[in-house]
Amino acid sequence: xxxxxxxxxxxxxxxxxxxxxxxxxxxxxxxxxxxxxxxxxxxxxxxxxxxxxxxxxxxxxxxxxxxxxxxxxxxxxxxxxxxxxxxxxxxxxxxxxxxxxxxxxxxxxxxxxxxxxxxxxxxxxxxxxxxxxxxxxxxxxxxxxxxxxxxxxxxxxxxxxxxxxxxxxxxxxxxxxxxxxxxxxxxxxxxxxxxxxxxxxxxxxxxxxxxxxxxxxxxxxxxxxxxxxxxxxxxxxxxxxxxxxxxxxxxxxxxxxxxxxxxxxxxxxxxxxxxxxxxxxxxxxxxxxxxxxxxxxxxxxxxxxxx
Amino acid sequence: xxxxxxxxxxxxxxxxxxxxxxxxxxxxxxxxxxxxxxxxxxxxxxxxxxxxxxxxxxxxxxxxxxxxxxxxxxxxxxxxxxxxxxxxxxxxxxxxxxxxxxxxxxxxxxxxxxxxxxxxxxxxxxxxxxxxxxxxxxxxxxxxxxxxxxxxxxxxxxxxxxxxxxxxxxxxxxxxxxxxxxxxxxxxxxxxxxxxxxxxxxxxxxxxxxxxxxxxxxxxxxxxxxxxxxxxxxxxxxxxxxxxxxxxxxxxxxxxxxxxxxxxxxxxxxxxxxxx
Numbered sequence: 001x002x003x004x005x006x007x008x009x010x011x012x013x014x015x016x017x018x019x020x021x022x023x024x025x026x027x028x029x030x031x032x033x034x035x036x037x038x039x040x041x042x043x044x045x046x047x048x049x050x051x052x053x054x055x056x057x058x059x060x061x062x063x064x065x066x067x068x069x070x071x072x073x074x075x076x077x078x079x080x081x082x083x084x085x086x087x088x089x090x091x092x093x094x095x096x097x098x099x100x101x102x103x104x105x106x107x108x109x110x111x112x113x114x115x116x117x118x119x120x121x122x123x124x125x126x127x128x129x130x131x132x133x134x135x136x137x138x139x140x141x142x143x144x145x146x147x148x149x150x151x152x153x154x155x156x157x158x159x160x161x162x163x164x165x166x167x168x169x170x171x172x173x174x175x176x177x178x179x180x181x182x183x184x185x186x187x188x189x190x191x192x193x194x195x196x197x198x199x200x201x202x203x204x205x206x207x208x209x210x211x212x213x214x215x216x217x218x219x220x221x222x223x224x225x226x227x228x229x230x231x232x233x234x235x236x237x238x239x240x241x242x243x244x245x246x247x248x249x250x251x252x253x254x255x256x257x258x259x260x261x262x263x264x265x266x267x268x269x270x271x272x273x274x275x276x277x278x279x280x281x282x283x284x285x286x287x288x289x290x291x292x293x294x295x296x297x298x299x300x301x302x303x304x305x306x307x
Numbered sequence: 308x309x310x311x312x313x314x315x316x317x318x319x320x321x322x323x324x325x326x327x328x329x330x331x332x333x334x335x336x337x338x339x340x341x342x343x344x345x346x347x348x349x350x351x352x353x354x355x356x357x358x359x360x361x362x363x364x365x366x367x368x369x370x371x372x373x374x375x376x377x378x379x380x381x382x383x384x385x386x387x388x389x390x391x392x393x394x395x396x397x398x399x400x401x402x403x404x405x406x407x408x409x410x411x412x413x414x415x416x417x418x419x420x421x422x423x424x425x426x427x428x429x430x431x432x433x434x435x436x437x438x439x440x441x442x443x444x445x446x447x448x449x450x451x452x453x454x455x456x457x458x459x460x461x462x463x464x465x466x467x468x469x470x471x472x473x474x475x476x477x478x479x480x481x482x483x484x485x486x487x488x489x490x491x492x493x494x495x496x497x498x499x500x501x502x503x504x505x506x507x508x509x510x511x512x513x514x515x516x517x518x519x520x521x522x523x524x525x526x527x528x529x530x531x532x533x534x535x536x537x538x539x540x541x542x543x544x545x546x547x548x549x550x551x552x553x554x555x556x557x558x559x560x561x562x563x564x565x566x567x568x569x570x571x572x573x574x575x576x577x578x579x580x581x582x583x
Binding site: 055088089103 | 308309312316320323324399400401403404405406407408409410411580582583
């Protein structure tokens, strides 16, 4: 359990009911400061509603939520928070610079600070050549980029990114990854809500799997990177041999000629093979592979997606 | 600070989206038409050798008619321009980027309200001022208590603005517009029923009108404005179609101000407590 002061986000039994329909059942979550945290779940799992409750856009029916040590929705705390909504849209008669100026002023930033910050941000998100273009002439990807820029204006301690790569091309996606990485290096906490598991896998330190408004499991991805699952085709595998494998793996599965086990490091694999040979097992095939986040997702959430 | 930022952006929106400029252009066209009518009317008076007193009274009646049209335009302008600002932004999600900034929701709402107040003030000043300038230039007549009358028309717009905002925090754009216009329509009809009741001395009809004014005091402000701006003779003799037989009292104006405050408070309360 982390100390409250180390936490960027803390929720206890958070619940939201819309007209009798439960959107978030019981969300209990802790996200440490400086962490890049992924929010995963099928459509309708309650991810967006949870994010909105943390931002004070939606009022919880029950439970409690804190961000940066203050109750969710606290006006003063918002000065330290950035938010990119899903499908960012804003007054289309504004230019890029005007939009950032307006949001900067709402953050309470001075004109002098904005004069420095806005060109740098436009450069960062690749919109510097479009600084005087009106939003009505922007493509979907450009809207997402300017939305990202407004979320980073105040150099926030906590950033909520709701489907940040929506509408972006591969270059834009790469840009988002780099920005998240830079924010982590700066010490900011990022909560990433995305359907693109590949994006989450390469950017997040930890993820929560959510279904029906509840956290089913949280998983450390940086530790997982070392974990290796091995599939073996072997004959003469006895129950004693399978039991012996538990010294390397907590999950050993034997089905006919197939043995499957998860090792905490690939370095353990030669030891396992030596052990099997020593026990008189005929080993025909050894295939190590890393379980993808998608496989974890399907295993935890289930293929029905909860709909 | 957040209030002024939102007020400025709301006013700029009206300007950038050409709402204000189009309204002023349409208003200018209205003034040209009004001036043309008044000009020919004046020529006709001269040809018929009409007495100066009658000529002055008819000009006053035309001025009141012009102001009546301005009042109706201001009502429509208020509702049509402001009805989408909250409900539309809530429905599209645009409001989320603003509501997550370190600005209280009441500041967002009041800021938007003030932005519209500025726009409506400019519009009403231009239109009421324009009608009076034209009438003075052509016929040498100006509304009797111009500032008082203009203030009452402005107040009528502000009531409708506050009511539209209150509806928009509960309902969709279309529903809010229908409700706000419907409520004003109720007051409008109630006002005429009250007038006819006073003319025929039917107390129950007068009471229906008063109840309608209590439900929505916007129309009673126009009737008081008409009373303030018309010639004393027209008011006394009841010779103009806009003569007010049943003049709304000062208490009704105070009630209208309280009504506006309550509508605005309801809008703030609902907007601050609703999910976005």
